[in-house]
Amino acid sequence: MQVKKTFEFLQKFNANSGTWVFAATLFNKLILFVIKLGILFYFEKAVYGQITYAVSIVAFFTPFVGLGSPSGLLRYGSIVKSAQEKKEISHYVFTQGLGFSLMMAVLLLPIVWFFAKDNATTYLFLAILCFRVVSLFLFNYQSVEMRIQDLNKRFAQFDLVNSLLLLAGALVLTLLFNAIGYILSLVLVPIFVFILYAIKFGWPQWRKKISDNISLKSFWAYSVWASFSNVLTETVFIVDTILIGLLMSDTAVAEYNVAGLIPINILILPIIFMKTDFPQIARNFKNRNFLKNYYQQFFILFLIVCTAGMLIAYFLGDWILSFFGKDYEPYSIFIILMLGASISILFRIPLTNMISAFGKTRFNTITGFITILADIGLNLYAIPRYGLIGAAWATTSALILSGLLSLIYFFYYLKKETI
Structure with a gap:
């Protein structure tokens, strides 16, 4: 039964020219x-x-x-x-x-x-x-x-x-x-x-x-809050890089960036769905059944994807990183950042986009601000003590916090503001 629902979910995505968006976005990332x-x-x-x-x-x-x-x-x-x-x-x-x-x-x-x-x-x-x-x-x-x-x-x-x-x-x-x-x-x-x-x-x-x-007034309030929300969203993925550059060296930035190349790039997979379906989600922002079913099918589909990704990273990570040269083989950092990417794929990216489609960008800004404060604090603590490994764990912890906050608000919104 669930397989049928997942298949139907993918069929609707394709009917909305999702395959075209998927191919183009994947090609862009490549x-x-x-x-x-x-x-x-x-x-x-x-x-x-x-x-x-x-x-x-x-x-x-x-x-x-x-x-x-x-x-x-x-x-x-x-x-x-x-x-x-x-x-x-x-x-x-x-x-x-x-x-x-x-x-x-x-x-x-x-x-x-x-x-x-x-x-x-x-x-x-x-x-x-x-x-x-x-x-x-x-x-x-x-x-x-x-x-x-x-x-x-x-x-x-x-x-x-x-x-x-x-x-x-x-x-x-x-x-x-x-x-x-x-x-x-x-x-x-x-x-x-x-x-x-x-x-x-x-x-x-x-x-x-x-x-x-x-x-x-409503248009610009939404737009400005979206700006803050977007900048905070993007900042989570660059705080560690900036602080490594300030506290360590340019070569450390280069090594960390290489470890994050694959984890950062796989984030495009859920973004493809959000790009394709955002207008549809916005038009159904009061429809509880639609929103609940959409996220449920999204979660199941990408749980499979993330599980496969983590297994590949764990067993083949050393081999994959060897292609970047002997100076770039940060296997442990790669695994930690893959975990952070998986958390983002399942919770943070789909839910913040859906909450934005609801018109609740202010909430995304608040949670984003909390996440950034946690990210900066954890990185300032971890980088001097544990180096690049510390930066990776700090960022992953911040992503877990962001996903949890978004999930709590999503269920609150379904219960209080939909029909």
């Missing part, structure tokens, strides 16, 4: 993985550590792109019924979000200096990456605009094009300009892809007023 491997072997360990550190610092700010307006567009664009209202919200978000992103890029330039550790090269990387907030806004906006129209197939193709051009751009620019070229590719490629699709499917229009049926 491309990013290949690029990371390329720069890992192309640059010496210290330079690779500088690149990873700079990307991690700017990643802390990227959830604020457009002041969270792409998140607002995703939810409110999903629940409005008419195509005209979707267009009005979409054009409003483009106008306001682009302005906020440009302003943010300029304001970040002096801020990132404090993270450069008096290193001119690191600051140059950070300064260029500040403008990634603009390119990511354009990319996220265009992605969401397709998703709210249920054009998941086009969205998947858009992601495929971006992946291929990112690979080509990273290769060419790295060969021409070394590390600076790689950093430039992260900024320029999303802008180029946005222009290509805007030419083919139409440019966004300027609009200073949101749809009459949407409360401006």
